[in-house]
Each structure stands twice: as C-alpha cells, then as structure tokens.
Amino acid sequence: MSKALVFQTDFGLVDGAVCAMYGVASTVDPTLRIFDLTHDIPQYNIWEASYRLRQTIDYWPEGTVFVSVVDPGVGSTRRSVIARTRRNQYIITPDNGTLTHIKKIEGIESVRSFDEKLNKLPTAGESFTFFGRDIYAFTGAKLAARIIDYDHFGEPVSVDSVVELPIIPSYREGNQVNGTIDVLDVRFGNLWTNINHLLFHELGNERGERLAVNIKNDTRTVYENTMVFARSFAEVAIGEPLIYVNSLENIGVAINQGSFAKAYTIGTGTNWHISFHKA
Structure with missing residues (x-):
C-alpha cells in the first residue's frame, strides 16, 4: 500500500x-x-x-x-x-x-x-x-x-x-511560570501557550484552584485577572475563563463557549507573553 x-x-x-x-x-x-x-x-x-x-x-x-x-x-x-x-x-x-x-x-x-x-x-x-x-x-x-x-x-x-525561527523558552521564576502565546485554537479562540504542563505543575497547582494570569504584548499589559485551573470547559460556567491543559499537554487559556482571543484582542507570537502564579 x-x-x-x-x-x-x-x-x-x-x-x-x-x-x-x-x-x-x-x-x-x-x-x-x-x-x-x-x-x-x-x-x-x-x-x-x-x-x-x-x-x-x-x-x-x-x-x-x-x-x-x-x-x-x-x-x-x-x-x-x-x-x-x-x-x-x-x-x-x-x-x-x-x-x-x-x-x-x-x-x-x-x-x-x-x-x-x-x-x-x-x-x-x-x-x-x-x-x-x-x-x-x-x-x-x-x-x-x-x-x-x-x-x-x-x-x-x-x-x-536548517533554517529556524526564534523560539523563546518558557521558564519558572520563583512562584511564577512564564511563557509565550504560540498559537490560537483558531475556531474557538483559545490561547495555546508554550508552557508545558510539567513546568506548570512545579507551582503545586491543583485543579479547582484559582491562579493570577497576566498577558502582555511586549511590555504593555493587555489582561490581568484570576481564573480557575480546570480539567475541562464543562467545569466552569458558560462565559467564565479557565486555565486548562490542551491536547499537546501545554497550558491553554479559554472562555467556556466564547473566544478569549476575540474578547480581549489577544494575538500570538514571541512578543505575546503570559504568566501564571498562585492568586
């Protein structure tokens, strides 16, 4: 065949x-x-x-x-x-x-x-x-x-x-993990970060816990709030934001039945920075 x-x-x-x-x-x-x-x-x-x-x-x-x-x-x-x-x-x-x-x-x-x-x-x-x-x-x-x-x-x-594009690695700094927004889950507007779930869990995060999320475009803060770390979208109310582990086992940010990227005009690339720490 x-x-x-x-x-x-x-x-x-x-x-x-x-x-x-x-x-x-x-x-x-x-x-x-x-x-x-x-x-x-x-x-x-x-x-x-x-x-x-x-x-x-x-x-x-x-x-x-x-x-x-x-x-x-x-x-x-x-x-x-x-x-x-x-x-x-x-x-x-x-x-x-x-x-x-x-x-x-x-x-x-x-x-x-x-x-x-x-x-x-x-x-x-x-x-x-x-x-x-x-x-x-x-x-x-x-x-x-x-x-x-x-x-x-x-x-x-x-x-x-082989030609390579620049990649900024994710990293932990004290009680905070930092990374970039690599790409969108396009149809649904979810943010896919380059932060691996293992690095994220170094903070000792438990599902159901709230974390502070900060998103910057270069140095300008675009979003700052707290949201719950959930197993799936169904664990939060419709319209509520959440942190989750995506299908590549990296950390994602979403709105249940909404577009996070559209709601807050979030883009992707190495100039879009995201961090998580315990609220």
Whole structure:
C-alpha cells in the first residue's frame, strides 16, 4: 500500500490551487491516499505552518509524507528540502523556518536538499510561482508512491543548517511560570501557550484552584485577572475563563463557549507573553 500523503498550505479552498495539487499527486499514482492537514494557515505565516506540523505529526504513522507549502520566498534562493524525522516520517517544504518546531521538539534525523529545476512537473512550462503544485506536490507524490527513494534523492545537508525561527523558552521564576502565546485554537479562540504542563505543575497547582494570569504584548499589559485551573470547559460556567491543559499537554487559556482571543484582542507570537502564579 502507498504511504499517506498529507498537504498543508496557506492557499485556502476558495479556488483551484489545492485541487490542482491533488490532481498532480493522483496523476503520479492514482492509488495514493491524500489528506489535508489544513489550508487555512494565515498567508505567509511560516510560524503557524511550523506549529501545525508539530500539532499533528505525532498522530501519523511511520512513513507518512507531509508536504507543507507556506512560501513567501517562492522563486528565491531558499532551498527545497526533504526532512526525515526521528519517527521516520518525511516533510517536503521550503527551507524557510517551517521545520522549526519539528527540529526543536520532535527531532530531525536527516535532511536532503533537491534541485527544483530537475524535479519540476514537466507540464508546468514557464510558470515559476506555483511550486506547491509543480515541485512539492509532484515530489511528495513520487516519494509517497516510492517512485523516488529518500536515501538516493537530492543531496544530504546538515540538520544544523536548517533554517529556524526564534523560539523563546518558557521558564519558572520563583512562584511564577512564564511563557509565550504560540498559537490560537483558531475556531474557538483559545490561547495555546508554550508552557508545558510539567513546568506548570512545579507551582503545586491543583485543579479547582484559582491562579493570577497576566498577558502582555511586549511590555504593555493587555489582561490581568484570576481564573480557575480546570480539567475541562464543562467545569466552569458558560462565559467564565479557565486555565486548562490542551491536547499537546501545554497550558491553554479559554472562555467556556466564547473566544478569549476575540474578547480581549489577544494575538500570538514571541512578543505575546503570559504568566501564571498562585492568586
């Protein structure tokens, strides 16, 4: 059976771009099993592309091929690469920071760079702006269909040479833990922090206990209040804020049946800081 092929882009689904990628992959091998991670990455947001790979990849089997295309530098000198993770999965992507979270958290075993001109869809002609279709979907399909072999494709490059986006680690300072708001649970507006549940529990927090929460955008305080640490949303009243452990076992902040991000105009990234301490 062919390996699974999983697509992620910032293309959206309002036009034919993603469907064209499906068509290319199906032409390479009609028996491929093709899936979507997401196509709603905000335009050009490499950080979120990196995070969504990290959110998803652990739940896919060995041998799965991921194609991630968030590529504001399309046609530039940035490399095209295939990374093999420590769990023997493959990610085909521009080398622009998309592999940051996989490299830091999941681990990358090896990386190979490949020539875009030599591995371009033959029917693409003079087009040089849709590498998602013409290079990444095409190459990903060939890898998933075992038409090409990773160990003999392209040229090996150092894992250390892979481009990384800056990550600010979470940390404990006395009776307080500090971190950043990495990403949103988009549909519901929950805040997902980079504070691991083990670091959070170093404060001796018990469920049902109230903690003080402070959120800053750089140095400007945007939110300051206390809220309960709950097992799930149902443990607080509708409209009440809560602290919880999210599906990646990091600390999240939410409003039960509401959007915390929208209510308080909270964003994401390394300039959004959050801290917790006992009230």
